[in-house]
Amino acid sequence: MEYDLSGSKHVSAHLVWRPDNQGFRLLFQDAQEVRRIKTRMLTDNKDHLTLPYHEMEKLRQFRRDMIKAIPLVIISIPPFANYLVFILMYLYPRQLLIRHFWTPQQLVEFQGVYHTQRAHHHWAIVKGLERTATSVQDSRLKSHLMELCSKVRSGVHPVVSDVHAVRTLFSGPPLGVRRMYADQMRQLCPLLFLTPRLPAFLISRRLNRHALELMQLDRAIVRLGLHQLNDVELREACYARGLNTDRLSPGQCREWLTQWLQFSTHLKESETSLYLHCMVLLTVNYPKHPHH
Known part of the structure; x- marks a missing residue:
């Protein structure tokens, strides 16, 4: 998904995102799977429209996750920005973190927030x-x-x-x-x-x-x-x-x-x-x- 970062509210303090290693492991697994799909598409000369549903959906969701991660990567570029990034990730997990780093409770809560935003229209x-x-x-x-x-x-x-x-x-x-x-x-x-x-x-x-x-x-x-x-x-x-x-x-x-x-x-x-x-x-x- 692509998200609008305006009107942000930080999540309640008792919710903490997934431990880094677990979130990164999930992200790495997805990246490997996407690479396998794209390699097979090139090898077999397959159009993405002919892919099975789960592979099409994986490519769509991974691309959106990567687009969402861009602001955090940009914020991290300056020297000594790591401390600021960790504070921002803690305060704004919904806006700055991709779903691999959300807890199951956060996934439900954040989807509810996003649906409320679209329901306003x-x-x-x-x-x-x-x-x-x-x-x-x-x-x-x-x-x-x-x-x-x-x-x-x-x-x-x-x-x-x-x-x-x-x-x-x-x-x-x-x-x-x-x-x-x-x-x-x-x-x-x-x-x-x-x-x-x-x-x-x-x-x-x-x-x-x-x-x-x-x-x-x-x-x-x-x-x-x-x-x-x-x-x-x-x-x-x-x-x-x-x-x-x-x-x-x-x-x-x-x-x-x-x-x-x-x-x-x-x-x-x-x-x-x-x-x-x-x-x-x-x-x-x-x-x-x-x-x-």
Whole structure:
């Protein structure tokens, strides 16, 4: 994941990150596995889209971990900066440390914090859809979009057909990933833990790239078979697609991901905007959540 470091709050003092050797051992194991995957890709001349799901997900997560580690590496460069780095790591483990150095309790706590941050944008995204609906010329599409937003606002969890009924609005104007207003694009950034503080053309490119990556992973899950994911992998997959898994059972996660795959595997590459919006539309009321 890529994280915004603003608005940080340090973790309660009783939580201490993993001992260095254990965190580094986990990181080293991941680095070795990534190296093996990339070596095999080169040797066999394989495209990453043909990789099994677990290998694709490992590459995605490791790349994001390394991006997150960059600020800490930069802070460590000046001479005698080690003491400052250790203090900062203790005060801000969520912002500065990658998941290899978190305790299991911290992983749960921090994921809850990050979900709360993205949930702040849910209703702004729904409002943006409602505003856009007023300018849709096709009366049938306009009615479907307004009805979908109304369902979500009233606490109803939409079905896949509700979403597919408006899909053409999300591939071109007015809601395509390169046709939206900049404010709408910026509201979508927190869903993927991306910074909104970039020019609009860069934001649209990043949103498109990250959505395509998740769509490709969805297809890899289908090839593998959803039943092959263990409970931890199931929760991680749901969380990456916008769902708060904190109080959900493995059965509920499996049910939701089954529905999600029915929705996503029929999308075209030009429909990444619909994919991103459904990280709100298909998550906020599952299984039945009160309004934020």
